[in-house]
Amino acid sequence: MTAYIIRRLLLMIPTLFGIMLINFIVVQVAPGGPVEQAIAQITGEGADITERVTRTGADTTTTARPAARDGSASRYRGAQGLDPEFIEELEKRFGFDKPMHERFFQMIKSYVVFDFGNSFFRDQSVLDLVIDKMPVSISLGIWTTLLVYLISIPLGIAKAVRDGDRFDVWTSFALVIGTAIPSFLFAVFLLVIFAGGSYLDWFPLRGLTSENWSDLSLTGKVLDYFWHITLPVFAMVIGGFATLTLLTKNYFLDQLNQQYVITARAKGLTKQRVLYGHVFRNAMLVVIAGFPSAFVGILFTGSVLIEVIFSLDGLGLLGFEAAFNRDYPVMFGTLYFFSLLGLLLNLLGDIAYTIIDPRIDFERRET
Secondary structure, three states, X not given: OHHHHHHHHHHHHHHHHHHHHHHHHHHHHOXXXXXXXXXXXXXHHOOOHHHHXXXXXXXXXXXXXXXXXXXXXXXXXXXXXXXXXXXXXXXXXXXXXXXXXXXXXXXXXXXXXXXXXXXXXXXXXXXXXHXXXXXXXXXXXXXXXXXXXXXXXXXXXXXXXXXXXXXXXXXXXXXXXXXXXXXXXXXXXXXXXXEOOOOOEOOOOOOOOOOOHHHOOHHHHHHHHHHHHHHHHHHHHHHHHHHHHHHHHHHHHHHHOOHHHHHHHHOOOOHHHHHHHHHHHHHHHHHHHOHHHHHHHHHHHHHHHHHHHOOOOOHHHHHHHHHHHOOHHHHHHHHHHHHHHHHHHHHHHHHHHHHHOOOOOHHHHHO
């Protein structure tokens, strides 16, 4: 197993490099980079230019002169009327005074030592931003993953045992509805119904805590937290439990038809003992071992739109704003961090396979 883990760790290096390279190329060729964003802020507001340019960190002493009509700034949309020297300052500020390949390798060199730099449009380092926003996303991810597993596993087992009867049919109908409705659409539905939309005003519209949260008692803080997190978690659970339920049912059905189950029943073992003493361990192998990857999927993909809709200041909302504002350090820093985390958790899932079932030997399978 040690040799397998070492090979997997070494394989992460080219995998992570490929992920970063592909995304870097795609983002670089897309229009509306950080220089264009800074120019849009300056030319769009037309008021205090010193304050606007200061947001980008560029030198304000070059902004007083009009741009020369030599076309030097014409490659940026909206740059007409700005001094070319000011455009050069912006390029230097955002690192665009260097070739693309040089910027990429300089970024990778810094990321190897977890130096993600500073945000272009926030007065914070990327690492501080991630640490500041992570508790919200982790909170959503943990509660959603736990509820998904607590609902899906018992329901999947019940559907497998009662395969084909009325309970299985009606629950399958509910699962189809849960699969067909996207989480973000269900989130909007919950806001309209339960958060002061057109019907009830039972839950808050936005945020993870109330404004007076610091003044509440410990019990009040806990209740306030769950009051705010109920609708976001419920919206994410609806979109996640259907697939896991069907997966659990299919694995249990497969195991129930195995020869060892037929033999156990022939020996006179009770149905419950066969189900939970023999079938459960084998059927839950894939489901439980897939917990790390499921958590990553819920945490870093499923929560993006939910955080935006409910105005939760987490990693999803941070990534959305970074992509919208072309804040490259935040975009690539979080991409690197979470890609590495995902690869490590996938390896952890493989290790969990061997812990749950020692008969699995990845090293022997590779030889």
